[in-house]
Every structure is written in C-alpha cells, then in structure tokens.
Amino acid sequence: MPDHPSTGPDMRFRRLRKKGSRDFELACGIIDAARICHVGFSLGQQPYVLPMAHARDGESLLLHGSIASRLMKSLADGLNCCVTVTHLDGLVVARSAFNSSMHYRSVMIFGRATAVTGMDEKKRGLEILTEHLIPGRLAEVRASTRKELNATTLLALPIREFTVKVSNAPPDDAVADLDSPVWAGVIPFALKAGTPEAAPDLKKQIPLPAYLAKKLFR
Amino acid sequence: MPDHPSTGPDMRFRRLRKKGSRDFELACGIIDAARICHVGFSLGQQPYVLPMAHARDGESLLLHGSIASRLMKSLADGLNCCVTVTHLDGLVVARSAFNSSMHYRSVMIFGRATAVTGMDEKKRGLEILTEHLIPGRLAEVRASTRKELNATTLLALPIREFTVKVSNAPPDDAVADLDSPVWAGVIPFALKAGTPEAAPDLKKQIPLPAYLAKKLFR
Known part of the structure; x- marks a missing residue:
C-alpha cells in the first residue's frame, strides 16, 4: 500500500499462458x-x-446473467x-509507509466470451455455477425449469490469455x-462465513443442512 | 448467483450523483x-x-503507485x-438455484483522475492512504522522505459520477x-483479520502495537 504499492498484475507482461502449465494451475487455484x-x-x-459471480469449467x-441484460448481450x-479475480490476503506492515504493501493473489484473464446456447450444455454450466457458489446445494435443490434456463444467459470465457500475480512475502x-x-510483519486477512440466517418464511422444522453448516471458506 | 444473478450495478442507470446526497453518503461508507x-x-x-489499494479524501x-508505472502515467x-469497490457480504440461498443470489455492496465511480503534484498535498494524500490502510500506523511510522515522495504518483479521482448498488434482502x-x-436463508461473509505474523527479522523486544492487535475488520 502506502507510497510505493504494487499496482496489481503488470500489464506490460501480458502474454499467452499454456493450459497445463504451472501458471495455469496457479490461476485455477486462485x-x-x-x-x-x-x-x-x-x-x-x-x-x-x-462484480459478477463466476465458476470454472x-x-x-x-x-451468467439475465437474458435481458445489455451487458450479457454485449459480452x-x-x-x-x-476479468480479474482478486483475494486480499493481508497487510504487509513494513518499517516505512513506503515499503508497506499487501498480500494478495490475482488473476487477469483477457479475451472474448461466447454464449453457451445448447440446452444440455447450459444446464450443465449453470449446475457447475450452483455447485461452486454453494457447495453441496446442487444435490438438494430442484432442477432448473426450461423457462428459467431460457431466461438466463451463460457465458464462457477461455482461460487462455492471462496473467497471475501473487504477493506473499514478508516486509x-x-x-x-x-x-x-x-513493529513489522503481516496482518493476514481472509473472507469468512458467519452464522447462517434462516429466511423469515422458512418452515421451522427445516434444519440447516450439513453442507451449509460447515465453513465455506478456509 | 445461480441462473439469474444480479450482474452488479446496472450500467443503464449511469447518472450523476450529488455530493452530500444520501447516495453519496452510502457510497462513501462502502x-x-x-x-x-x-x-x-x-x-x-x-x-x-x-486491483489497487485506495483511500478517500x-x-x-x-x-497511488510507482512513478515508473505506465498505468499510473496513463491515468x-x-x-x-x-473504479469499482465491492464487498461480498453473503450468499442468498433460495429454494431454487434460479432465485439464489448474493449479498453485496458495490460502488462504481466513473471519471478521470488527476495527479496530485504539490509536495504538501501529496504528502497529505499519502498519509491519508497510510492511515486508511493501517489505522493507527501514521502516528508511529517515520515520515516519508523527499525521495520516496518523488518516486510515487498520487492520483485523485472525483467521486462525482457514480452508481451504488446494495443487495441485502432475504431470499x-x-x-x-x-x-x-x-432450507433457505443467507450465509453471511466478512473479511476478517487473523493473527499478526511478525517479520522474520523483527527484533524480539518490539511488541505488537495496540492498533494492530485489535480487529481491523468488523
């Protein structure tokens, strides 16, 4: 942060990364x-x-988004x-403001998305999204209807041209x-799940399922 | 999320918001x-x-960034x-994947930045950044040197044209x-600070200061 930060992935180093490479594995993890x-x-x-929700296939x-969305149509x-994915992992508290910075992991993906239009493929992609966003949910929730699928645009962006940057060193x-x-050191940060809050209209006899009771984040 | 998400602030509703308005106060809070x-x-x-660090003046x-950064120069x-600021506040777990979504707060600011070049103004701006990013640090850390100030570009973007979107309703x-x-409800999320990690070369007798010992996030 202060004074002389990393300004994220360096755009001068935009280059093609190969799938299957170490960089690709690192990007997928992030x-x-x-x-x-x-x-x-x-x-x-x-x-x-x-900001948008995402998953990887x-x-x-x-x-994904509404079929009515101008953005989805343009994409x-x-x-x-x-598309940039960033985790803020901590504050690097150096002895000077100038050398202080942040721990983070970030991926920038460049390219053009395409709409997934085949009904089976679309259904599968949306299921991947559901399961990524709420692990365990897919097995319990009802299937999407044809009407719901038709109301949704699903986009796929190739993870082909991307940069990865990880900052995780001490001051x-x-x-x-x-x-x-x-004092000098690092204050780690992490996104944590709190206590689930039942919907106001939830029937009292429906318990919180185990997959939602466990911590969704490390 | 699943199937019919909010895709963030709606770009069709890009409009000028007045400073001092309720929207402005909301944006500043985010x-x-x-x-x-x-x-x-x-x-x-x-x-x-x-991704970049920020503060509000x-x-x-x-x-802020390095004077050598092509990005900082272009900006x-x-x-x-x-510039978009987003907090992911939770998962909205609806009875259907289609109606599931996320709790979030987001601000998009549109405009052009200008470099802060006056040495006193620049020093003051960088101090605001330091104090925002590590509250309490400014009183303890040494002042930035002239050389450090010269190595840093500080940019100011007016918070004049912006949109705010807050999603915080139950399923x-x-x-x-x-x-x-x-089950239906909300799984709240929050970015939390963990246990501070001293730098490997920190002298043993230097204790963790109180301003870093307290939780930096709610």
Whole structure:
C-alpha cells in the first residue's frame, strides 16, 4: 500500500499462458477459491467494471446473467473483456509507509466470451455455477425449469490469455530502516462465513443442512 | 448467483450523483469499509482491470503507485476509468438455484483522475492512504522522505459520477417454491483479520502495537 504499492498484475507482461502449465494451475487455484470476479469492458470510450459471480469449467470461466441484460448481450457478441479475480490476503506492515504493501493473489484473464446456447450444455454450466457458489446445494435443490434456463444467459470465457500475480512475502525494508523501533510483519486477512440466517418464511422444522453448516471458506 | 444473478450495478442507470446526497453518503461508507478497489480502463481496444489499494479524501478517491508505472502515467494523463469497490457480504440461498443470489455492496465511480503534484498535498494524500490502510500506523511510522515522495504518483479521482448498488434482502422465492422442503436463508461473509505474523527479522523486544492487535475488520 502506502507510497510505493504494487499496482496489481503488470500489464506490460501480458502474454499467452499454456493450459497445463504451472501458471495455469496457479490461476485455477486462485479462480476456484473465489466466488466473485470483476468484469471489465468498454462501451464507446467508457470503461465499466462490474462484480459478477463466476465458476470454472475446465479451461473456461463461466459467467451468467439475465437474458435481458445489455451487458450479457454485449459480452456474448464478442466484446473484448478483462476479468480479474482478486483475494486480499493481508497487510504487509513494513518499517516505512513506503515499503508497506499487501498480500494478495490475482488473476487477469483477457479475451472474448461466447454464449453457451445448447440446452444440455447450459444446464450443465449453470449446475457447475450452483455447485461452486454453494457447495453441496446442487444435490438438494430442484432442477432448473426450461423457462428459467431460457431466461438466463451463460457465458464462457477461455482461460487462455492471462496473467497471475501473487504477493506473499514478508516486509522488505530498506537496510537503513531495520533498526527502527516499530513493529513489522503481516496482518493476514481472509473472507469468512458467519452464522447462517434462516429466511423469515422458512418452515421451522427445516434444519440447516450439513453442507451449509460447515465453513465455506478456509 | 445461480441462473439469474444480479450482474452488479446496472450500467443503464449511469447518472450523476450529488455530493452530500444520501447516495453519496452510502457510497462513501462502502468505499471507506474497503482497502482495495478494481480499476478499469482500456488501452487501444483492450480493457484492463487491476486491483489497487485506495483511500478517500473527502470527495476524491486516492490511488497511488510507482512513478515508473505506465498505468499510473496513463491515468494521470486523463484516461477514462471506472473504479469499482465491492464487498461480498453473503450468499442468498433460495429454494431454487434460479432465485439464489448474493449479498453485496458495490460502488462504481466513473471519471478521470488527476495527479496530485504539490509536495504538501501529496504528502497529505499519502498519509491519508497510510492511515486508511493501517489505522493507527501514521502516528508511529517515520515520515516519508523527499525521495520516496518523488518516486510515487498520487492520483485523485472525483467521486462525482457514480452508481451504488446494495443487495441485502432475504431470499425472494417464487410462490410455487415456498413449500419446498429445502432450507433457505443467507450465509453471511466478512473479511476478517487473523493473527499478526511478525517479520522474520523483527527484533524480539518490539511488541505488537495496540492498533494492530485489535480487529481491523468488523
């Protein structure tokens, strides 16, 4: 953070990464550990960045939205996009503000999405989304109806061109600051699930299922 | 999430919000509760979305980076950008995958940043960043040197044109699903600070300061 931060993945190093590579495995781990991403695109000269839910199906990132969404339509039409997944893992508290920074893991994926239109494929993709977002839910929830499937746009973005950046080192202070009397170290952060809150209209005899009772995050 | 998600702030409703308005106060609360944002912009036809640390100075969002960063230079030159701050607050577990969604708070700010070049202003802005990112740190850490200030670009983006979206309602199921035997409700999420980890080269007699010992997140 302060003064001289990392500004995230370095855009000068945009390059093609091979699936099956170590970078690809690393990217998948970062993507799979998150439920939301930020989708960037431009309409005319105006950039937009929208938070969206995601899941991964092998070498594709899946996004979904209402069939009525102008954004989904633009993305399905092949608008260039950049999808970024970020975990803020901690604050690096160095002896100087200048050398303080953050622990994070981030993936930027570049490319164009395509709409998944085959009904079976779409159903399967939406099930992957459901299961990624609420692990265990798919086995219990009713199947989506044809009407629901028709009301939904499912997009697949190839995880082919991407960059990964992981910052996880301890403070790296200037030698002249090492005798400073201030504490230095890392404050770790993690997204944690709290106590589930039943819907106001939930029938009292329906218990919280085991898959929701366990911690959804590490 | 599943099937028919909210896809974040609706870009059709991009409009000017007045500072001092209820929306402005809401936006500031969302911005102030976060330490990172996602900065979107396009170079040529390629959009980029980068995670960056931020802080707020009244009606401006502050971003900072290395003077050597091409991104910081492009932003300082007046590149159109969109900065989005998002908190994932929970999973809305509805009786159907289709009606399941997420609790979140999100602000999208549109505009052009300007570089803060006056040395006193820059020093003040970077101090605001330090204190926002690590509350309590500023009083203890040494002042930035002239060399450090010169190595840093500080940007200010007016919080003038923005949209806010807050999703915090319980599951909204179709009437036909209300007799479903499955649990429905919300799993809340929050970013939590863990146990501070001292730097490997920290002198043993330096204790963890009180401002870092307390929980940095709610």
